């Protein structure tokens with residue numbers, strides 16, 4: 001019996017799968033069975049493999065052929081079992097050397113012509129193989145991806161024939177090249193391109209520094225989308241570990257490009273028609289959703305009140321734990337989902353509440369209904385609420401010689417503020433809560449009285465109260481100061497929740 005190795009994913013967890021191929025004599029007609037809890041995609045392997053074999057001018061031997069995927073109690077999904085199964089058959093036919101092939105983890109989908117086409121999860125498969133002393137055989141186009149795992153025992157053929165020739169010694173497969181990370185820096189806009197909006201930019205800087213979730217409220221065309229999409233440019237660059245983590249998620253989702261890792265912080269803009277599954281992840285193969293694709297980056301929800309309420313509720317758990325658990329029939333799958341939430345909305349359906357010239361005749365009642373569509377618990381988890389007014393025309397026409405801060409300049413302050421947080425408490429201020437919040441956000445008597453009075457006047461909830469303390473901490477960190485002073489607290493109080501802000505209708 002031939003025994004080769006492949007893998008299966010459950011969320012980020014990997015289990016090795018034995019691909020066992022048995023040819024038993026005594027049958028006149030070629031028969032081909034795949035057993036071991038294989039799903040439909042795996043069963044279709046048989047058809048692709050039959051075609052690939054005939055493309056190689058080979059036919060299945062006139063024997064009974066059994067393929068067993070073991071352990072049998074794990075459901076096998078995906079098309080990456082094509083290649084290990086085909087390799088197993090070629091070993092059973094003594095075309096490939098089984099003792100050599102069994103030193104590799106094998107993943108890849110097969111085209112009808114015997115081409116090896118790309119498949120999700122090569123990067124984490126390669127990481128796993130490297131750690132567990134296996135080589136890896138993967139599709140040619142994903143050789144670079146496998147290389148990123150630090151692995152050097154990689155075979156990346158584009159066609160089954162190349163693999164056969166490699167082991168015959170007639171055409172040795174080269175070690176795939178590792179692409180340079182810097183090659184793929186795509187062009188994202190700079191914050192300097194946003195005219196005016198000094199207050200919103202300041203809030204964005206605070207959000208980036210402390211990892212705080214942020215909601216922008218203002219009329220259409222004020223530049224909310226423009227501002228949000230530039231948040232990654234003022235966040236610290238991704239660490240090698242973050243690059244690998246995020247890239248592994250993209251790899252599993254089958255969204256990793258040809259020759260590059262994800263080295264720019266993700267910015268995922270979600271449309272309000274997005275389904276719960278596309279946001280959280282799931283489906284037959286428990287794929288990662290948008291919130292995991294935003295891991296270590298930004299999740300942007302534009303037109304927040306237009307989202308389905310139940311869909312938004314999904315965000316609450318990952319916002320606190322940094323991960324998402326997807327329930328499946330037999331087992332749960334867990335993916336990392338540590339993202340920074342940025343949301344934007346118009347104050348009312350027409351967007352012009354508070355503007356006498358433009359607002360509609362239904363104001364402010366329509367605004368009240370509109371704003372009430374966002375759930376309280378979600379709003380509670382958003383630390384920074386910012387009013388973004390229409391751009392001042394004078395700002396739009398500013399001369400180009402007027403200096404505006406660039407993203408790089410702002411990023412320097414953000415990096416310093418982040419370093420302070422990490423060395424003080426080991427994580428960003430947005431996650432400060434409970435005992436740590438009391439320990440690291442120390443207010444003297446005067447500040448405590450000031451905050452208590454303000455809280456009473458504003459009718460702040462306990463959550464709202466803590467929100468102010470976290471923001472004040474980040475503002476002090478941006479000023480490179482241990483002590484929190486009155487102006488930090490006053491500024492923190494100015495980021496009033498939507499219902500009490502300029503566009504609010506409830507407060």
Ligand SMILES: Nc1ncnc2c1ncn2[C@@H]1O[C@H](COP(=O)(O)OP(=O)(O)O)[C@@H](O)[C@H]1O
Pocket residue numbers: 193194195196197218219220221222223224225226227344391
């Ligand atoms: N502050 C600004 N500075 C420069 N251009 C702006 C500004 N605000 C808006 N714009 C222009 O208007 C367009 C629409 O802005 P957008 O960010 O989509 O607004 P919003 O999301 O608030 O509706 C932008 O693509 C940009 O060309």
Ligand SMILES: [Mg+2]
Pocket residue numbers: 221224225226302344
């Ligand atoms: Mg917009």
